[in-house]
Amino acid sequence: MESNNTLGLHAAWIIPSISAVAFLIIVVSMRIAGYFYSDRTKLALLAPIVSITAILAGFILFWLVLLDVLNFGGGSISMNWLVVGLTEIRWGIFVDKVSVAMLGLVTFISLLVQVYSIGYMKGDKHFEWYFAIHALFAAAMLTLILADNLLFLYFAWELVGLGSYLLIGFWWEKRSAAEAAKKAFITTRIGDVCLLIGIILLFKATGTFNISTIFHIAESGGISDAILNSSILLIFIGAMGKSAQFPFHVWLPDAMEGPTPVSALIHAATMVAAGVYLVARMMPIFELAPEIMLIVMIIGLITFIFAGSMALVMSDIKRVLAYSTISHLGLMMLCLGTGGVAAAIFHLIVHGIAKALLFLGAGSVMHSIDNETNIWKMGGLRHRMPITAITFFIGAASLAGLPPLAGFFSKDELLLSILHDGQYVVLAITLLGVFLSALYMARVAIVPFLGSTPKHLEQSHESSSIMWVPLVILAILSAGIGFLILPLSSTYPGWAEFIDPSHHFELEPWLMILSIILALAALIFGWSVYLRKSVSAKQIIEFAPSFYKTILNKYYIDDLYQWIIDKCVLAFGNLVALFDRVVINDKAVDGSAISVYMSALKTRVLQTGYLFTYGAAMMLGACGLAILWWILLD
């Protein structure tokens, strides 16, 4: 891509910078304010104002970038970062259609979530800090999207991880939150290390970190197959970690310990999408390794079905949404495995908006009923909080794939992509997953909002406007954005062709009808089970009680990990610790110290401290040198 320094490109690098500056301003002003005010609540609104202003500026600049991409097709600019030998590492940004779409998603969702957070986090004692890390996270995520080289991307990737860690553990006084933050950090760390190794492997093979250069080299066959495959696999493992793919999905449900807007922003719309985005970004070299693509597809499929099944049995509203997120991320990966970048990204956006809507709606519900999350203790909330209920329904329906909501279009596109790849078995299983996802969406929407209101919920009420306005905006978008898939005008050929000009907008009527039927069937089934109780859930459970139990215990994966940690990691750790104590500490460290000590003990006698000794030794040495000189001279 030619480097044309247009206005849009400059706007693009400003977007993350503003947020980073906002982070610094908030942190510094917090410190300074801490000196002058013991009661920091007086300055509480400063932080959200700074942070929201920054992200709003980012969102406005996003339109500039979008315009630029539409007119000129994007580009890249970069500057020197550091030069090591012959290698120069640069920091720079790279803007194309995929990244501009992500840019819009991230800035928009961040903006709404932050506005929503003013209402949700009101009165929290670390109010400013919350917005500071929000700004930091936004800066990191935007940098990750825009980075034009892998090292810079990795740098942002880790910062995103840090932001996620800080936000999950935001209520660190709560032990479970602290544990969840650690779990998320450590689990994604495994993927991050693999990603770093993959990046380094690619660097070793090509001598550069620049993504497009790597593509060129790889496409011209400059990288051996073994290296290429292993590095791509490692990069994919990194993406799996961040995107909570099986078997790294365990951290995401626990991450719901963070504040709900955080879940909406990070664990639904943006950060977890980073893995999908990374794979989409690296798609040109993924396509060079069909085996890896197959792995991507299989992992995505497993995740999709597994997480969907787990979402079906969870009773915690946020966990249901979390498993649903995992499931949809699996779907995106699956689609990427078939090479459908456009469909995956489209679903990413649609799902991001809808899931943000659902999470914010869930947050709104929890906010009004004393942070109750068990869906079985809710019911009939649509009378108490109608706006939340309606928007929630729209989001759920969208994800369930009801036409003409956005989810319908994106899911259809995904299915098409799988079909085009000729994976009929996968397609069949995917359709099962589609049914599952519609079913759990029906469950999570019907149980809390419909039915009769329990007594203890009668005092609940609609949230403040600062919280429901973002919900409405998201709901409208969630309903309407699906039409982007259609060729709306002569200049806009539809999403697929916009992202990838080789694709064209097309429809497969039987697939569309099949998915509509599946979704409707799931909804009706859910209706009859959860609202009408015409079908008893218990009977279904008793069909296969052990299977149900397995699902309820999340397939024992957490227990497996715990066992591995207890039996293998800790045992090995004890062994290493023993080695460290006995060999390294006692023998190597202490031993060298003792040997120095002992030799000093012997030789220190030479240091008498008497002028006499030193003087005599010096003079005799000089005499010896003189005699030596004579001997040599003669």
Next chain:
Amino acid sequence: MIELTHFQVLSGLLFAIGLYGVLARRNAILVLMSIELMLNAVNINLIGYSIFMNASESHRALGHVLIIFVITIAAAELALAIAIILRLYRNKSSINTDDINIMRW
């Protein structure tokens, strides 16, 4: 006639005397005096070579110049050394070099 050997022997004797003083005396001020003796032994040697060498005038002037430098440095060294000894005396009430051994093992 005086010859260079005279100067050398005198210089050597004075140097040996000074060296013995540095090594054998225990009083810091006496050590200092012995060092002055050694420096003067060097000066005698320098002036001896300066007046007996068959060299250009500028080469022979080197001997004189060096003597001037030696005397200058001796003065500087002595100023510092006396200051050190006085401070030592104030802190330890002794200027015996054998008592100043806190830096040893």
Next chain:
Amino acid sequence: MSWQNLVFYVLGAVGLIIFLSLTVMVLTWIERKFLARIQQRMGPMRVGPHGLLQPIADVIKLISKEDILPSWADKPIYWIAPLAIFVPAIAIWVTIPFSETLVLQNLDLGLFYIAAISVLSVLGLVMAGWGSANKYSMLGGLRAVGQLISYEIPFIMAILGVAMLSQSLSLIDIINDQSKIANIIVQPIGFLIFLAAGLAELGRTPFDIHHAESEVVGGPFVEYSGAHWAIIQLAEYVNTFAIAALIAVMFLGGWSWPSMPFSGIPHHLLSVIWFLIKIYAVILLIFWIRGTYPRLRIDQLMSFGWKVLVPVSFINIVFTGFVRFYNLHWSILTVLSLITIGSIFYLIYKTPQQSRGENSIRIVPSKEAASRPPENYGDVNVR
């Protein structure tokens, strides 16, 4: 070295010593009379007309007195000390000329020789101070060391200034250089420095703190008596005479006469007389200072030496070098020196004298004394 030369030197040296001894007698008489006049009394009147034979009587008295040796004294050092004071005092005179030919040995490095030898007299003071095994002598010796080493620097610097003007260290050259204009006019600042430093080297009032009778009861010489005391006194007056002679040589133009009417022997005679007149004028100045000024305190002495004389002598050197390097007219140096002197006096006058308030005795009225206890050690309450 021929016999004639040796005889000449021996005779010259003996003659010099006799001449100096006589001079010292004259000086003691002059000092006593002069001080007496200043203090409005008669001075010695009994021996001879106007006490003219008093010095001889003193000499006889001193020689016939018992020479006391303190029992704790370090004997050899105690006895050598007067000699160590006397020898440098006489040795200086080897190179001081009375006329162009009347000089024992004119040295090219004359001024440097004088500076080097005059410094050695400290040694005698130290020896006397230590050898007497007396606290007062010891203190006096220490004071002498501090004072003489401090004032040696401006002393030599002043000599250097004159040497720069004349481009020679030989005394005769310096005098000849001043045949037109005396150095005191060209370099008044140097004259003042040399006068002050010279008085300090002599240990005369106001710089006589090392044998200050009221403080250390005679300093290094407490224990001396008889002939040794006489030798010390002799050395003191010889030194005074030497400093006066040096001032006459270096700043007053020596024997230079505005216009010499004669030549040959009368010329020399006239030179000697004219030179002696100048020397005695300086000596009278020194005695006058002694009769007028009180003694400095030791800290005042030190700070005067290091904070005033040393910097000023450096300024003097710089100005002289400036004028010599650019070959300027001598009057420019005069003007610069006078401006410097003026500004220094102004600065000294203007300097806030903190110690004056702290250290001087203040007499306060009884009312104030009753209301306010004395702040300073020196305050005296008068009730």
Next chain:
Amino acid sequence: MTSLIIFYLASCVVLGGGLAVVLSRNIVYAAFGLIASLSGVAGIFILSFAPFLALVQILIYGGAIVIVIIFALMLTKLEDFRTLSDHKHWPIALVTSLITLGIIISTAFYRPANLTSRSGLDLSKLADELFSKWAVPFEMASLVLLIALMGGVIMVRKIDSRDDK
């Protein structure tokens, strides 16, 4: 011949003074022995046609260095070491210095080829050399002297009451 006699006399003074320094039981005698020795060196300088150096020697050593040493002696408590004891290993010191003496004297027999009879150096020549060729080292030496002076002043100054009990 006369000069040789004078040389021997001066040498006797030099060595006698030196021996007084290193052997005397009385530290003040040692100091005066040092003066004698250094004056003897000044005599050697005069014999070497270097009166300037001789005067410098007297001025600086006799007038300043030895005086400062004696001053220091008087400031420290003289009674404590009026009689001195030597180091108990003094024979080793003696052997060391004798070895050194042997080596130095044996160099005396390596006579340089280009020797002349005794000839002095014009003082103006020395001045020219010192202030042209050696001007920078000369200034350096003055700087060293200044710094040493400042160091000495700082070192003996009372820092606070804790320092001297």
